[in-house]
Amino acid sequence: MxxxxxxxxxxxxxxxxxxxFLAMITGQLYAIAHFLPxxxxxxxxxxxxxxxxxxxxxxxASFFHLGHPERAWRAIAMWRTSWLSREVIVLPLVMALAFVxxxxxxxxxxxxxxxxxxxxxxxxxxxxxxxxxxxxLALFVCTAMIYAAVRFLQEWHTPLTVSNxxxxxxxxxxxxxxxxxxxxxxxxxxxxxxxxxxxxxxxxISRFMHLRRNDRLKPKSTLQTAIGIRHTQIVQKAQGxxxxxxxxxxFFHGRDQRLVQVSRYVYLTLIxxxxxxxxxxxxxxxxxxxxxxxxxxxxxxxxxxxWAFFAEAxxxxxLYYQSVS
Amino acid sequence: MTQLAxxxxxxxxxxxxxCVTSCKEWNTSGWAGPLTDYNPYESSxxxxxxNRVQTFEVGTFPNAETIHxxxxxxxxxxxxxxxVCPTGASYKRPDxxxxxxxxxxCIGCKYCSWACPYGARELDEQQKVMKKCTLCIDRISxxxxxxxxxxxxxxxxxxxxxxxxxxxxDPDSEVSVAIRERGGYQLMPEWGTKPxxxxxxxxxxxxxxxxxxxxxxxxxxxxxxxxxxTGEETIDDMAWVGS
Numbered sequence: 417m418x419x420x421x422x423x424x425x426x427x428x429x430x431x432x433x434x435x436x437f438l439a440m441i442t443g444q445l446y447a448i449a450h451f452l453p454x455x456x457x458x459x460x461x462x463x464x465x466x467x468x469x470x471x472x473x474x475x476x477a478s479f480f481h482l483g484h485p486e487r488a489w490r491a492i493a494m495w496r497t498s499w500l501s502r503e504v505i506v507l508p509l510v511m512a513l514a515f516v517x518x519x520x521x522x523x524x525x526x527x528x529x530x531x532x533x534x535x536x537x538x539x540x541x542x543x544x545x546x547x548x549x550x551x552x553l554a555l556f557v558c559t560a561m562i563y564a565a566v567r568f569l570q571e572w573h574t575p576l577t578v579s580n581x582x583x584x585x586x587x588x589x590x591x592x593x594x595x596x597x598x599x600x601x602x603x604x605x606x607x608x609x610x611x612x613x614x615x616x617x618x619x620x621i622s623r624f625m626h627l628r629r630n631d632r633l634k635p636k637s638t639l640q641t642a643i644g645i646r647h648t649q650i651v652q653k654a655q656g657x658x659x660x661x662x663x664x665x666x667f668f669h670g671r672d673q674r675l676v677q678v679s680r681y682v683y684l685t686l687i688x689x690x691x692x693x694x695x696x697x698x699x700x701x702x703x704x705x706x707x708x709x710x711x712x713x714x715x716x717x718x719x720x721x722x723w724a725f726f727a728e729a730x731x732x733x734x735l736y737y738q739s740v741s
Numbered sequence: 742m743t744q745l746a747x748x749x750x751x752x753x754x755x756x757x758x759x760c761v762t763s764c765k766e767w768n769t770s771g772w773a774g775p776l777t778d779y780n781p782y783e784s785s786x787x788x789x790x791x792n793r794v795q796t797f798e799v800g801t802f803p804n805a806e807t808i809h810x811x812x813x814x815x816x817x818x819x820x821x822x823x824x825v826c827p828t829g830a831s832y833k834r835p836d837x838x839x840x841x842x843x844x845x846x847c848i849g850c851k852y853c854s855w856a857c858p859y860g861a862r863e864l865d866e867q868q869k870v871m872k873k874c875t876l877c878i879d880r881i882s883x884x885x886x887x888x889x890x891x892x893x894x895x896x897x898x899x900x901x902x903x904x905x906x907x908x909x910x911d912p913d914s915e916v917s918v919a920i921r922e923r924g925g926y927q928l929m930p931e932w933g934t935k936p937x938x939x940x941x942x943x944x945x946x947x948x949x950x951x952x953x954x955x956x957x958x959x960x961x962x963x964x965x966x967x968x969x970x971t972g973e974e975t976i977d978d979m980a981w982v983g984s
Contacts, residue, residue, distance in 0.1 A: 417855070483849015483869025490828040490846055497824035500852050504827060565825070568858040568932060637858065637929050639797075643810050644926045644940055647799045653807070656761065656793030659785040662863040666854060732929065733860025736795055736812060 417569070418666050419726035425477035427559060428588070428718045430507065431581065433470030434552045435589010435615075436596070437514045439608055440464050441545040443593070448536070452607060457521040459604075460541070463596055464518035467589070471511045499565050503558040510555050513548040520544055556582045563725075570633050571729040576626040580725075583619030584687070588718055590615055591691060591711040598698065598707040605707060609695040616714070620688040623721065627680065630728060637732040652738040663737045669727035679724045686717025744818060744838035745876055746909045746937035747893065748916045748925055749811055752944050754903040756794055756809030763898030764792040764813070764874075772879040773844075777867040789865045791874040792895055808943070811904070813895075814861040814874035815928060815936030816840050822853035822862065831871070837908075838937060839878055844870045858932055881906075909937055 440463040446452040479485040491504040520526075520541045528537035560581035563572040590612035597605040639650045655661075669676070691710040698706035768791055769776040778788035792813040799806045816833075820840050823831050830846035831853045833839070842853075847870040854862040854871060862873045877893040880886065890897070896904045907916035916939070919925060925939035 481850060483851075483864065484847065487828070487846070487848045490830075491848060491850070492827070493829045494824070494827050498827045498852075500825065500850065501827035562852070566856050568821070569855070636931050641929050641931055643797060643808065644928055644942070645797075645799055645808065649800050651798045652795065653798050654796040656758070656795050657787070657790070659780070659787045661787055662789070662854070662866075663860045666851065666864070667860065731855070731860075732858040736860050 417726045417729045417731060418669055419723045420481055422477045422479075422481035423726070424719055424722040426474045426481070427581070427585075427722055428474075428715065429470050429477060430474035430555070430559065431585025431718070432588040432592050432715060433467045433474065433514075434510065434555060435586040436470065436592045437464055437467040437510070437517070437548060437589070438552055438586060439590045439593035439611070440467065440517070441549055442611070443604060443607070444541065444545055446607070448542070452604065455602070455604070457524045457526070459521075459600070459602065461518045461522035463593065464514045464521070466592070466596060468511055468514045468518065470592075471507070471514065475507060475511070499558055499561040503555065503562060506551060506555045506558050510548070510551045513544060513551055517541060517544040517548055553582075556585060568637075568732050569729045570636060571630045572725075574626065574629060576622055576629065579622040580619065580626055583615055583622050584718055584721070587612055587615035587619045587687075588711070588714055591695075591707070591714050594695065595708040595711040598704045601704060606699060609699070609707060613692050613695055616688055616691060620684065623687075624684075635730065635732070637735060639735050642732070642735040652736075655737050655740060657740070660740060661737075663733060664740060667731040667734050667737070671727065676724055676727045679720050679727075683717045683720040683724060686713050687721060690714075690717075742838070742910055743836065743908045744816075744910045744937050745881065745907070746816055746838075746916060746939065747813070747876070747896070748905040748907075748909075748919050748939045748941060750903045750905070750919075750923075750941040751808060751810065752903075752941060753901045754794075754809045754811060755901055756796055756807075757900060758794050759898045759900055760811055760895035760904060761790060761792050761794055763894040764877075765790060767877060767880070767894035768875070773872065773875050775865075775867065776872065777865055779866060787866075789863045789872055791863075791872070806943070811895075812859065812861070812928075813938075814840060814876075815859060815934075815938040816874075816876065818935035818937055819933060821856045821858070821932070821934055825852050825856040827852065834878075837882075838910075839876045840873070841875055841878060842871050842873060844868065844872075847871050858929055858934070859936075876906075909939070 440460050443452065443455065444460060447454040479488065482488060491501055494501040495505055526539045526541055528539050531537050557578060560578040564574060564577040567573045590608050594605050594608035594612050597608055640646055691714040694706045694710035765776055768774055776789040778786065780786050792811060794809055794811045797808045797810060799808055816839055820833055823833055827850065828846045828848055830843045832841060834841060849864060849869045851864055862871050865872045881891050881893060883891065892906050896906045905916050905919055907914040909916050911917060919941060920939050923941045925941050927936045927939055
């Protein structure tokens, strides 16, 4: 498949935004459970507004993917069957919840509404946080299922696509939360940094298993099934056009196969070992900048990872478009 | 229920591209058009087509055969492109099973083209909407046309009659009979899309050569090397008369 920059930016940016939003909620839950010091409302407010900025950036990038962005509102119509439609519904919902969650913290709408048991006082921010968590997880599933639901793209048609999107996105968001805390000089940087490392490790294992699975994949469609001729030697000589076409542009990445191989080592390094080293180092020297560098490098790695995700998918239609002549 | 479809006979397709050009001509100026072309007279022309003829070589020289393989949207009975469309622009007509795109609703997200394993859909570069074979829906459903003209442009244009058109759910239709009697098959059956269009396989042809046909026999009427020509008027000379 041809990797479109708009889709790469969309999926990586909203992944980081969703992860950061989850990180803010996690921080609040830990504080409620007295595992962490309670933060001022401004901390959660700015954090979720930063998450909103990433979600908005992703949404903005997605418009560049459309031939008719002015009709994008129509995309909510087929939510019963289309994962893309579901994503288009859930993404604004997550954005709205991130916004309201931030506003509720900014204006300290924290008067308890009711109480569960002896200790748990439920206020508006907690309710918004829980709905936000559900919506965010649903958005991860919707985004990933757009790809995982295409059964002809065998490289994508696996639950590992969903777990990659979920864990790598959350990892990048927690890394962003660590960078944000470091920038503020907030002690939560160790908490977020540690979770970021754990989630990055899980995401990397998931992606590694995904790569191993794809390396062993046997294409279900062959030239024989594509044109229905049972002979072992079939070579395409012409494709009905002397130039390229939509089919040759959209379904081929147009790069050397070695680049796809090399990119694998590059992104695996950028996603896991480098950020982990930087986070570890920042604990030792209490640097306010290293977690920011860690996030930026990991985000770059995730963009390369998403590029490779597209480039390594081999669409069966390519069987009909093997040589331009 | 009616399911209109094309049945393409690979045994007689000669790869002349008459179906491609007639399809382009009819549809570029009709309901589904324009089918834009870019750089048509330059080194890398490109454009939108509903129908392309691809050529495959089967076997190794000298025991090779050339297969001309026309392919357009197969109007699947379980079209994977329809449920993925977020706007409902991609739909299957309930009355005749033709898969169509509503160009007013299409947002050009290309998701349907990803979901089609056959590569039958092409995004029009100028209109930025997804286009595909309509089975000439404006023509086959036009009641003002005489019955024999209510067929897709490609079918009418094919000089070897390699393309049949009809309802594959009607067991007595020309296409159903052809599929049944001549081993019609579907493309990529492993995906369960149940394409409505079928292909008729190539048939083994026996070519009998008698041994005496392998050696050249001189024309008994005219010995080439020893024709005694003495200047009289021959049939060859007659051809020049009057010029």
